Amino acid sequence: MEDTKETKQKFFTENKNHDQLIALYNQFNAFAKDNGMSLVVDEIGHAVSEMKIVEKHQSAPGHCHGGVIAGLMDATLGASALSYAFANGKLCATVEFKINYFLPVKLHDEIVAEANLEHTGKRLVHTVCDIKNKKTGKIVAKGIGTFNLYPMNKQTFE
Incomplete structure (x- = not known):
């Protein structure tokens, strides 16, 4: 894809291919790449992310x-x-989210987050998520989030 503002805007505003848009989102998501996060959206409203905890993720x-x-x-x-x-x-865009931590996550642990859409309105959507230790299957955190929907044409694409 040509890297111009107009081309990016046209791709997003005229594209109705959900899978293609998620794939492009994965390409642009530097935060996820920098932290070793993978994302799969297998159906609308259901997302699964995984990551392995490495040295740079430590606080203690x-x-x-x-x-x-x-x-x-x-x-x-x-x-x-x-x-x-x-x-x-x-x-x-995220309006608000809340997280509860239940168990510590340690260096070299692999964690899996699974989120599901619970409610949709005209302007706001609500999702829930569990994060589990991949090896033990135990829930390490739970969260809920509210997101504001807005038209694609409000994105500046700069």
Whole structure:
């Protein structure tokens, strides 16, 4: 894709292919790439992200910083909402999210976040997410998020 403002805007505003938009989102998502997060959206409203905790994610020796887990939570909640937004020719932004931590996440743990769309309205959508330790299957955190839907043409694409 040519890297011009007009080309990007046209791609998003005229594209109705949900899978193509999610694939492009994955390409642009530097935050996820920098933190080793993978994202799969297998159906509208359902998102799964995974990541392995590495040295740069530590806040104390051998332990993951809560902000890393919150980042994965927000990204997965957001992908769930974004898949719905894309399917409706819109974009979305986080309005609010809440996270509860239940178990520590340690260096080299692999965690899996799974989010599902629970409610859709004209302007707001609500999603829920569990993050589990991939090896043990135990829930390490739960969260909920609210996202604002807005028209694609409000994106500046700069």
